[in-house]
Amino acid sequence: MSVVMVIAPLVTASWPIISTAVCSAATSCGFTMLKQGFDDRPQAIATEETVEMELDNSEVFKESLKNEKKLEFKKDDLTLTFYADEHGKYMLRIKGDRKTKAQLQQIGKQMMNRFTQQFAYHKVVSELKKKGYAVATEEMLENKTVRVVVRRFS
Amino acid sequence: MASNKEELEVLIDETGNITIHIHGIKGKSCVKNAEEIANNVGTIIQQSFTSEYYDPGQKVGITGNTQTKIND
Numbered sequence: 001m002s003v004v005m006v007i008a009p010l011v012t013a014s015w016p017i018i019s020t021a022v023c024s025a026a027t028s029c030g031f032t033m034l035k036q037g038f039d040d041r042p043q044a045i046a047t048e049e050t051v052e053m054e055l056d057n058s059e060v061f062k063e064s065l066k067n068e069k070k071l072e073f074k075k076d077d078l079t080l081t082f083y084a085d086e087h088g089k090y091m092l093r094i095k096g097d098r099k100t101k102a103q104l105q106q107i108g109k110q111m112m113n114r115f116t117q118q119f120a121y122h123k124v125v126s127e128l129k130k131k132g133y134a135v136a137t138e139e140m141l142e143n144k145t146v147r148v149v150v151r152r153f154s
Numbered sequence: 155m156a157s158n159k160e161e162l163e164v165l166i167d168e169t170g171n172i173t174i175h176i177h178g179i180k181g182k183s184c185v186k187n188a189e190e191i192a193n194n195v196g197t198i199i200q201q202s203f204t205s206e207y208y209d210p211g212q213k214v215g216i217t218g219n220t221q222t223k224i225n226d
Contacts, residue, residue, distance in 0.1 A: 003185055003203055007172040009196040057196070116170030120195065124164055124172055127191045133162065144168040151161045 009120040011090065012059040015069055018090065021122060022071050022082045025115040031073035031080060048097045051104040055090040055112055080111060121146055160184050172196070 011018070023033060070083035081093040092112060094104045125135065125148065133150035141147055163175040172195060174188050192198050 003176045003188070003201065005174045005176075005188060005192050005198055006200040007174065007192045007196045008199050009170050009172060113169045117166055117168055120166050120170040120172050123195050124166065124174075124191070127194050128162070128164070131187055131191060133160075136161075146166040148164040148166075149161065150164065151159060154158050154160060 008057060009116060009123065010057050010059065011055055011116060011119055013119070013123070015084070017122075018119070019069075019071055021119040022115055025111065025118045026071075026073040026080060026082075028118075029075070029111065029114060031075040031078075034072040034074050034079070048095045049099055049101050049104055050093060050095045051101060051108055053092045053094075053105070053108045053112060055092065055116070058090040059088060078107065082115075117144075117146065121148075124148075125150075160187075162188065171199075 026033070070081055072082075073080040077096050077098045079095040081095075083091055083093070085091050092108055094108045094111075096104055096107075099107070128135075128150050131152070133152045135148060136151045137147075137149045139147050161177050163177065165173040165175070167173070172192075174192060176184055176188055189198070
């Protein structure tokens with residue numbers, strides 16, 4: 001007999017934890033961090049296409065809203081800006097001067113997925129360790145699924 | 155007294171959905187533990203009890219909400 005549970009992760013954590021997962025996801029996709037700090041809401045240059053996306057199932061901790069914060073990354077002509085908005089949601093802004101809106105939306109979706117996967121991995125492994133499980137094996141499958149086997153003895 | 159081994163297989167797909175597979179259940183406490191972990195991580199969108207898929211030379215692969223047998 002076995003049990004299977006499928007869980008949709010809720011992305012809710014303090015800014016330091018969120019920013020770690022965002023940095024990990026962005027750098028693994030070849031982006032370089034430009035800066036981090038307060039969100040000064042830069043306006044897009046007229047020639048650049050810009051797309052803004054909301055991270056599904058996200059909730060910003062209240063302390064994150066005291067000072068609007070952001071992370072900015074660059075890769076070729078693309079600029080990614082990840083920030084917490086005033087409505088308590090995590091947002092991603094993608095700018096690029098050689099991409100269509102549809103291309104930017106596709107890149108944004110891939111980045112959101114990558115970030116959510118990173119966040120979910122760190123969150124679930126952390127919760128398992130709190131329960132006394134130790135990681136036995138860990139691998140990335142061909143379909144980009146992360147597989148982790150944990151064990152504990154009672 | 156022999157110790158009891160609990161093993162969980164966790165799969166995190168590319169959209170971030172998590173599947174926890176508890177092998178060889180020997181008590182309700184193991185499932186309860188997994189449910190507590192799941193509720194701290196997000197929302198359980200599917201939970202099912204299945205007959206054990208394991209037999210020699212096969213392993214179970216789970217992606218998203220589907221299950222498939224993978225031959226080695």
